[in-house]
Amino acid sequence: MNISIKNRIALISVISVAILSLVVFIAIYQSLKVSAFSEIDEKLEFEATKHIHELIFKKDTVYFAYAEELLEREHLEIEVYPIYIELVDTKKQLLVKSENLKNKSIILESNSTSREIFNTYVSEEPLRQIQIPLEKNGKIYGKIAIAVSSEDTLSVLKNLKNNLLAIYPILLLITFFASRYISKITIQPLTKITDTVSVISSENLNLRVHEIKGDDELSVLTKSINGFLDRIHASIEKEKQFTANASHQLRTPLTAIKGNLEVSLRRKRSIEEYEQHIQETIDRIDRLNLALDNLLILARIDEDAKSIKKEDVNLVEIINSKIKLFKATIEQKELKIIVQQELYTKMVTTNLYFLRIILENLLSNAIKYSLPKKTIHIYLKENKETISISISNTGGNLLKEDVKHVFDTFYRSTNNTEKGYGIGLALVQKAAKVLAYEILVELDKATTFTIQIPKKQLP
The missing domain is CATH 1.10.287 (Helix Hairpins)
Structure with missing residues (x-):
């Protein structure tokens, strides 16, 4: 079943609001119901206390001290606040009943020995009543029931329930369409992103989606x-x-x-x-x-850089191993290589693979472009912030205008007569960038390439 995001958001909102509003409506209804009946119960308790104090307990019977005045009072109050009173003995024989009850009875058959408050009906009239066993000195004399009409209260509660039930579907409909409209506005940026991405191909990969400011x-x-x-x-x-x-x-x-x-x-x-x-x-x-x-x-050098691992490496040993690698060419050109050290430590923490790329290519170039029977100097020097490795050779015919392009892929000096492809120094530059090394080029009587290794990488 395919449902759009707008409708999905609206549906989720409706379900959430439906559950929440149902809980709220039930809470409102129950709260008002409890409050309304509590008010009636307080009145019943008050009336019950007042009338119990007017009772006289004698032998096996109980009666009102001023029964005629009571009945007259109830008769006068009937239109204002009708209260129904009924008194029976232990044999359920009627002792006193208010005139407004006429031939009706509100005493219910019950064996309960404690006071009870409950709803009941008398001739289809809803009543709220309290029924109290009459006890004195551990002896039960009968029961008294006091009731009041709950018709108005039930009518208010019924109207409230009907109103809430009428509001409920309207609220859900409003929620659905409001959520749908809001979600439409909310997903507009997503629509724009989709439109932009859908037109991007290999021909226009420079296109980018509009970045939304913020942290959402x-x-x-x-x-x-x-x-x-x-x-x-x-x-x-x-x-x-x-x-x-x-x-x-x-x-x-x-x-x-x-x-x-x-x-x-x-x-x-x-x-x-x-x-x-x-x-x-x-x-x-x-x-x-x-x-x-x-x-x-x-x-692949960029891909290899993503999983770079570092280890402790002896610089002097690595340089000596690279010199042995070109032993045949060194002997053929009758070159002399001198390694000079001014180091407190020979160890650096680096990636051996990338360091070998740098040293091998720089040493290869120095040997290739060096004039026969000359000396190649390798200086290892430590200062306050870096360890530097300088490889210096005589020859190569590198010009000053070549220095800014010397690390470009396939670049070769117009003054160069040696065979090559112009890839080696590009590799050196990329490997140095991965290791955060700096490569310096100096032209004087000799051509010198210097690698600056930051001391923060030292163990």
Whole structure:
């Protein structure tokens, strides 16, 4: 069964108001009923006390001291406030009865030995009466009953009940339509949100729902939806960027590999020439694999950052392990690497995976772009707020205007003659951002990259 939100809210409101108003109406009715009968009961108690004091108990009987005056008084008061009085002995024999009762009787058959107040009818006239056993010195002499008409009270209560029953459905109808109208106004922002979200597609992911100010549920909802759209947008942009990057990086080496193979097939060559072409193809494939690895790391680095775990790491050991990684290239270029330390502690609390990305790429660049037979300096220095790792090399031909773009993906200096894809430093920048490290670049006689590790991350 499909029910709109407006009708659902209205229905819930009606049910709630129906239950609440029913409880309130019953409480009002019962409260007035108790109050009305309490007033009558007080009058009956007063009359009963007054008349009991006028009784005379003698031997086995009881009678009024001034029966004639009593009957005359009741006769005079009948039109103003009719009170019915009846007195019987223990054998249920009538002793005294007020004239307004005529041939009617209000004494009910009862074996109760305590006073009772209850409603009754005499000749279809509703009465409220008190019935009291007459006792003196432990002996029962009979009963006295005093009654008063409750017709007006019952009429008022009946009118009240009828009015409440008439108001009840009207109240529910008003509640339903009022709730429906209010809910329509309330869900207008939701309708606008739905209209906005329904037109958002991959072509216009920049659209956002209008954020509602405040701290209520609608405000939280709009912010959550916009946050969700931001994440989707970022994810799709990342996918587009990765596709563009991969296409850009794969096209050139694949074209070169294809050209190499086509040249090899144009004419018969010697075994040495084939081996040379095959080796060149293998080198290009190796570079292609490295580029793909870097592209994949670059694409998922943000996802990896969400589950980042930190551990205590020895900086000197990590740097030495990375130097050994490039041992063959270092020996081939006859480079010398000097590591200098000014540290109170060699340990930092960091994420080893991201720290390796930073050190490996910076050291790889320093070795790649360093002039042969030169020295690469690695400085580890601790000051008041940070631990810094500086990697300095001579060569690379990096220009001052290149510094602001050096961390851009695929950026390569026009003055650079070394083979590369311009991905390494982009990886360094992203990894540093994840770890909240700062990377500084200095150009002088040497090119120096410095990693600033905040001391707040130290153990």
